[in-house]
Amino acid sequence: MKQQPAPAPQQPMRERKRNETRERIIRxxxxxxASKGYDETTVADIAAAADIGTRTFFGYFAGKDALLFGAGNGRTELAVRIIGEAADDEQPARVLLRALDEASTDSDEDLVNERAVLRLRLVGSVPAVRARGALAQLEGVKAIGDALVARFPALDAAQAAGLAGAFVGASAAAVQTVLLDATAGTSAERAARIHSAVAAGLGLE
Known part of the structure; x- marks a missing residue:
């Protein structure tokens, strides 16, 4: 008799409720x-729409820019984690591409969701959002470069920084082009296009 797979572990109720509240705030x-404008929307507005207090909002996000970009720059944290878990014989560029693919399927850090599309539009029209995005990219390059040096000692700091910059830059350019293309197709098709573009930027295709 074929053994049935074990059921996936359920989140504790407290963690599940926290995640539900976080998603409600993001929505x-x-x-x-999208409807009122970024500059015109206050934290109090968001808290009221999410049916929480402003104090609760700040328990999840440092501000409205953190809500838009994701708390703690989650995609960079994801890439750093995957680099740290890489095998000794893996090619660094392929490790980075794997991090991109995981970000594309992670429900919280999805590269192709509604928040990502809105973020790109606001980057093009709101100076404060553009500045926040530029800072996030610089911080991402530094964190990923440091992680590459730590995991792959054959890379010197300049090589790691170059690879990290190529990855972050190619990712940003591909995401912007694909997400703002009205004919880009389904989420899976958009993710595939982004993967292909970043792979080419890293010299893997």
Whole structure:
């Protein structure tokens, strides 16, 4: 008799409720940014739309820019984790591409979701969002470069920084082009296009 796979472990109720509240705050923020405008939307507006207090909002996000970009720059943290877990014989560029693919399927850090599309539009029209995005990219290059040096000693600091910069730059350019293309297709098709573009930018295709 074939053994049935073990059921996936369930999140504790407290963690599940926290994740549900976080998603509610994100949805409220995205809807208000799209309908009211980023500069015109306050944290109090978002909290009211999410049916929470402003104090609760700050328990999840440092501000509305953190809501838009993701708390703690999660995609960079994801890339750093995957680099740290890489095998000794893996090619660094392929490790980075794997991190991109995981970000494309992670429900919280999805590269092709509604928040990502809105973020790109706001980067093009709101100076404060553009500045926040530029800072996030610089911080991402530094964190990923440091992680590459730590995991792959054959890379010197300049090589790691160059690879990290190529990855972050190619990712940003590909995401912007694909997400703002009205004919880009389904989420899976968009993710595949981004993968192909970044792979080419890293010299893997």
């Amino acid at each position: 409220a923020g995205v809807e208000l940014f």
